[in-house]
Amino acid sequence: MSKRRSGDRVNDGEATQSKRTKTTGHWSMGLLQTVDDPQFFTKADELVNVIKDKYPKAKFHYLIMPKAKIASLKSVTSEHVSLLKHMEEVALGIISSDEHKQSTFKLGYHAEPSMARLHLHVISDDMNSECLKTKKHWNSFTTDFFITSEDIRHNLDENGRVVLPSRDVCKRYMETPLRCHKCDVKPKNMPELKKHILTH
């Protein structure tokens, strides 16, 4: 019996993956497809689509995406000031609904997003989700890797573009030791962290 290495694929994993990649493009284009999936599509107006994150990292986790082909914060300029304000207002509308009355939310962008098309995260601050599994998941919402919508808009106001942390700084954010986002508890691993946050 030969041993498997981490790169090897088993069963139909590779075939399934390449078939999917051929028909829907690279994984980083996934959000554009999710918009058309009724299971995740939430609402839209003239300027934006709203979807549920396919792998929510909290009880509630939405993404506000412009319809315009804006790849990321890197391509945002002063002409987008009102669009970013609008995205934030749409987010505020969503979180003000009765369904979300019991939760508090964070509105913000990842400093280094993985997925194409600018998207504003609208996430409840419980961080209680089966899909939240890794340190990277945790730190991407609980360190300065997560930049609030307000901070982004002020950044844009002041600079005429969005000045983002360097790759190295982002890397440091992701390597930040695990820490509860609501108290100073420092769990030693993810399972402990996930147990701890249930106490809040």
Place this chain on the structure above:
DNA sequence: GTTCTAGAAC
């Protein structure tokens, strides 16, 4: 972004 799993950590 997720999945998978080798090797580290316990």
Place this chain on the structure above:
DNA sequence: GTTCTAGAAC
């Protein structure tokens, strides 16, 4: 022996 993390995926 089991749990957990980290890196490859062409």
